[in-house]
Amino acid sequence: MFKHYFEQVHNVAIWPIISLSIFFLFFVGLIIYVMKIKRDHVHYMQDLPLADDNGQELSIHDELKNL
Amino acid sequence: MEIQQFKYDNKIVKYFIIATVIFGLVGMLVGLLIAMQLYMPELNLGLQYTSFGRLRPLHTNAVIFAFVGNAMFAGVYYSMQRLLKTRMFNDSLSWIHFWGWQLIIVAAVITLPLGLTTSKEYAELEWPIDIAITLIWVVFGINMIGTILKRRERHMYVAIWFYIATFVTVAVLHVVNSFEIPVTMFKSYSWYAGVQDALVQWWYGHNAVAFFLTTPFLGLMYYFLPKAANRPVYSYKLSIIHFWSLIFIYIWAGPHHLLYTSLPNWAQSLGVVFSIMLIAPSWGGMLNGLMTLRGAWDRVREDPVLKFMVVAVTAYGMATLEGPLLSIKSVNAIAHFTDWIVAHVHVGALGWNGFLIFGMLYWLIPRMWGTKLYSKKLANTHFWLGTLGIVVYALPLYVAGVTQSLMWKDFNAEGFLEYPNFLETVTQIIPMYMMRSIGGLLYLIGAFIMTYNLIKTAKQGAFMANESAEAPALEKKQIVGGHWHSKWERKPVFFTVLVLIAILIGGIVEMVPTFLIKSNVPTIASVQPYTPLELHGRDIYIREGCVGCHSQMVRPFRSETERYGGEYSKAGEFVYDHPFLWGSKRTGPDLHRIGGKYSHAWHYQHMLDPTITSPGSIMPPYPWLFLQSIDMNKTAGKISALRRVGVPYEQGYENTANDDLQKQAREITDGLSVDGISTSPDAEIVAIIAYLQRLGTDIKVDPTANK
Structure with a gap:
């Protein structure tokens, strides 16, 4: 099937560099974002699985902070 | 709300x-x-x-x-x-x-x-x-x-x-x-x-x-x-x-x-x-x-x-x-x-x-x-x-x-x-x-x-x-x-x-480089497609799950080239392997260089009862390979299918492939009869012997053909 090969790639070394760059930029972006999230939103998201039993609210974040 | x-x-x-x-x-x-x-x-x-x-x-x-x-x-x-x-x-x-x-x-x-x-x-x-x-x-x-x-x-x-x-x-x-x-x-x-x-x-x-x-x-x-x-x-x-x-x-x-x-x-x-x-x-x-x-x-x-x-x-x-x-x-x-x-x-x-x-x-x-x-x-x-x-x-x-x-x-x-x-x-x-x-x-x-x-x-x-359960509706507002x-x-x-x-x-x-760059899979001139009989043998090898215990990949270590005889496995040797059969576990030895290592009779005995040739072997016997026949009606379909994915069988070869199959099968049964074993040329065991004897021999034939 793959009949039309490139005969050679002279700069095959570019591939790992591209890979590393993509990952690096991606990861830096991710870290910057995560550092900027607001605490309220974090608590809201964390409570999602616990609050599903018909609306019971939980506020044990303060308690957990002291652990 | x-x-x-x-x-x-x-x-x-x-x-x-x-x-x-x-x-x-x-x-x-x-x-x-x-x-x-x-x-x-x-x-x-x-x-x-x-x-x-x-x-x-x-x-x-x-x-x-x-x-x-x-x-x-x-x-x-x-x-x-x-x-x-x-x-x-x-x-x-x-x-x-x-x-x-x-x-x-x-x-x-x-x-x-x-x-x-x-x-x-x-x-x-x-x-x-x-x-x-x-x-x-x-x-x-x-x-x-x-x-x-x-x-x-x-x-x-x-x-x-x-x-x-x-x-x-x-x-x-x-x-x-x-x-x-x-x-x-x-x-x-x-x-x-x-x-x-x-x-x-x-x-x-x-x-x-x-x-x-x-x-x-x-x-x-x-x-x-x-x-x-x-x-x-x-x-x-x-x-x-x-x-x-x-x-x-x-x-x-x-x-x-x-x-x-x-x-x-x-x-x-x-x-x-x-x-x-x-x-x-x-x-x-x-x-x-x-x-x-x-x-x-x-x-x-x-x-x-x-x-x-x-x-x-x-x-x-x-x-x-x-x-x-x-x-x-x-x-x-x-x-x-x-x-x-x-x-x-x-x-x-x-x-x-x-x-x-x-x-x-x-x-x-x-x-x-x-x-x-x-x-x-x-x-x-x-x-x-x-x-x-x-x-x-x-x-x-x-x-x-x-x-x-x-x-x-x-x-x-x-x-x-x-x-x-x-x-x-x-x-x-x-x-x-x-x-x-x-x-x-x-x-x-x-x-x-x-x-x-x-x-x-x-x-x-x-x-x-x-x-x-109950919950407030999700508001539509942006x-x-x-x-x-x-x-x-x-x-x-x-x-x-x-x-x-x-x-x-x-x-x-x-994947893109592996598929597109020719130099990633160096071709070896002496590597040829499988014969029809070997192809049947390979499909039996796949059917029996041999790949679960036997690799077909001699790694470039001295301990492996020494054990398995000569060359380590080259990418170009596998260009006609649809699918590849490298395996992931060696409960038994690697088979990539098994071709020509033993006689036909050895393989015959070994498949009938592995402990005859290898006392203490934990491989099970495969008696059904001696009773079941190769399904020659499927040869043409196999050849055509493989040609479609790029194996260079000549056009029309599917029509004559069974002649080659029978010829090669008779050569193997003739070889077996020298050792006093008589078997039908269309038994599955003949196909599996043909396949095993072929494995890894392409580059043994002429090592200088390596491009």
């Missing part, structure tokens, strides 16, 4: 749970049977349908797709409805998904023992079943995305992200790896050949572990662990980093299954680097799980659910540290092809998947039946039997793996192999195989105790098929602002596309 009433669908969850338990027991039972066949080959009952080679894929498929798969669906259907505060999108789709998946499993249970297999690991099922899997998977996807779209909770919790990633990635992996050209209703050839087939297969195989056994279970962990511990996940920020870096990095790591093989070196290195990097997100996830128990560790002593979950997450941490270490080339040189790898995957399967499933079931069933667990004591017994079972399973195999590998590599003072007979290295570790099966037995007994306990629990309660991730969490389709992009990058960077 309008409060809406609705009902959660528990019945679908119940059915998936029942399937989980039944297929879990079946899958483990088959595993125990083949583990015992390793030291008692006669346990195959003398039947071709229950021989090791055919049951091994049944075991792996049953455990991965039936046990873990059904458990995943049960957990997803339970948690998703509650996290999104809605019933599943469409009940009919839920039931099509359920029954479709069970039918696929039944099809696997029938076809695999019949020897209908593609031979590609964890993708053994033949093409009609592949199509069915695709359709049912799409039904699951529509149902899931539909549920997300009709949700009453604006934000998608981290568990849902993992479910989305699972759906998207498994779809891509399955479709790309299943490209095959049908020959008959239950026979196909892989679209790819040799090195390319190997790369695609292990990109799939590795990520089947990642996106079928890991990401959905991380989603379940992020839901059920906080539920069981009754406290929020330790760090939501960590879960974001965990999610994106895990799915981004995982997809690159596939080539670590092919270290020291004929895969181009740059691809191997890429696989190693990304495998090492995987430690970070994996351990981020593990720590996030364990730290969720902060302040609740006293309850781990009391609560069987938490016990199971803590061991599960710990096993995840151990397996995800071990995996990257095994990807380091020098470690891999020792561990690859040995029982070390079997131990490694079972720490993951028994510890991580199994124990998380058990914990989830012990938590779910009392809730869904509105009662308490029937017996905490039995659950604790299960926990200790299971934990002990994992240890007794894994430890002997670590010892076996390292022992055997060192014996393979051992040279004496004169510079010869200390153990030139491969069989010596097998008989050495048979006690370890026995101990391993005891570990498996303990684990299985635990699972039976759980089944009893869960049935009793259900009997004492009352099942609620539709659980009432919410502006928030950081970009919180925006994405509100936009499921966009989120899904981002996940798709993240997982495609790795696959594309790895």
Whole structure:
């Protein structure tokens, strides 16, 4: 099937560099974002699985902070 | 704000749970049977349908797709409805998904023992079943995305992200790896050949572990662990980093299954680097799980659910540290092809998947039946039997793996192999195989105790098929602002596309050069397509699952070129191998250079009863190869199919191929009659001898033909 090969790639070394760059930029972006999230939103998201039993609210974040 | 009433669908969850338990027991039972066949080959009952080679894929498929798969669906259907505060999108789709998946499993249970297999690991099922899997998977996807779209909770919790990633990635992996050209209703050839087939297969195989056994279970962990511990996940920020870096990095790591093989070196290195990097997100996830128990560790002593979950997450941490270490080339040189790898995957399967499933079931069933667990004591017994079972399973195999590998590599003072007979290295570790099966037995007994306990629990309660719930409707108004991730969490389709992009990058960077650059697969002039008889033999080799115990990949080590005679395996030797048969485990010796090493008569005797030629061998006899005939009606179809995927058989050769087949078969039977053996030229044994005698001989003929 793959009949039309490139005969050679002279700069095959570019591939790992591209890979590393993509990952690096991606990861830096991710870290910057995560550092900027607001605490309220974090608590809201964390409570999602616990609050599903018909609306019971939980506020044990303060308690957990002291652990 | 309008409060809406609705009902959660528990019945679908119940059915998936029942399937989980039944297929879990079946899958483990088959595993125990083949583990015992390793030291008692006669346990195959003398039947071709229950021989090791055919049951091994049944075991792996049953455990991965039936046990873990059904458990995943049960957990997803339970948690998703509650996290999104809605019933599943469409009940009919839920039931099509359920029954479709069970039918696929039944099809696997029938076809695999019949020897209908593609031979590609964890993708053994033949093409009609592949199509069915695709359709049912799409039904699951529509149902899931539909549920997300009709949700009453604006934000998608981290568990849902993992479910989305699972759906998207498994779809891509399955479709790309299943490209095959049908020959008959239950026979196909892989679209790819040799090195390319190997790369695609292990990109799939590795990520089947990642996106079928890991990401959905991380989603379940992020839901059920906080539920069981009754406290929020330790760090939501960590879960974001965990999610994106895990799915981004995982997809690159596939080539670590092919270290020291004929895969181009740059691809191997890429696989190693990304495998090492995987430690970070994996351990981020593990720590996030364990730290969720902060302040609740006293309850781990009391609560069987938490016990199971803590061991599960710990096993995840151990397996995800071990995996990257095994990807380091020098470690891999020792561990690859040995029982070390079997131990490694079972720490993951028994510890991580199994124990998380058990914990989830012990938590779910009392809730869904509105009662308490029937017996905490039995659950604790299960926990200790299971934990002990994992240890007794894994430890002997670590010892076996390292022992055997060192014996393979051992040279004496004169510079010869200390153990030139491969069989010596097998008989050495048979006690370890026995101990391993005891570990498996303990684990299985635990699972039976759980089944009893869960049935009793259900009997004492009352099942609620539709659980009432209420939640405010999701307001339609546009919410502006928030950081970009919180925006994405509100936009499921966009989120899904981002996940798709993240997982495609790795696959594309790895595969495009391998497929497009000619120099990556150097051609060897003397390598020729298989003859029709050899092709039939190769298909019998595939049918019998020989690849489960025999590799066809002589690695470039002196200990291997010495043992297997001459040259290590070259990429160019496999260009007509649809599919590749490199294998991943050497319970028996490598066969890539077996051609011409022994006489036809040796192979004849060996297949009839391996202990005639190799006293003490644990390979089972293959008496049916002497009774069954080659199906020459299929020759033409095989030749035509292979030509379509690029094997250079001349046009019209399919019409005369059977003449060549009979000629070569007579040469072999003539050769056998010299040794006083008379056999019919159309017996399957003749084809398998032809194939084995051909293996690896192309470059023996004229070593200077290497371009």
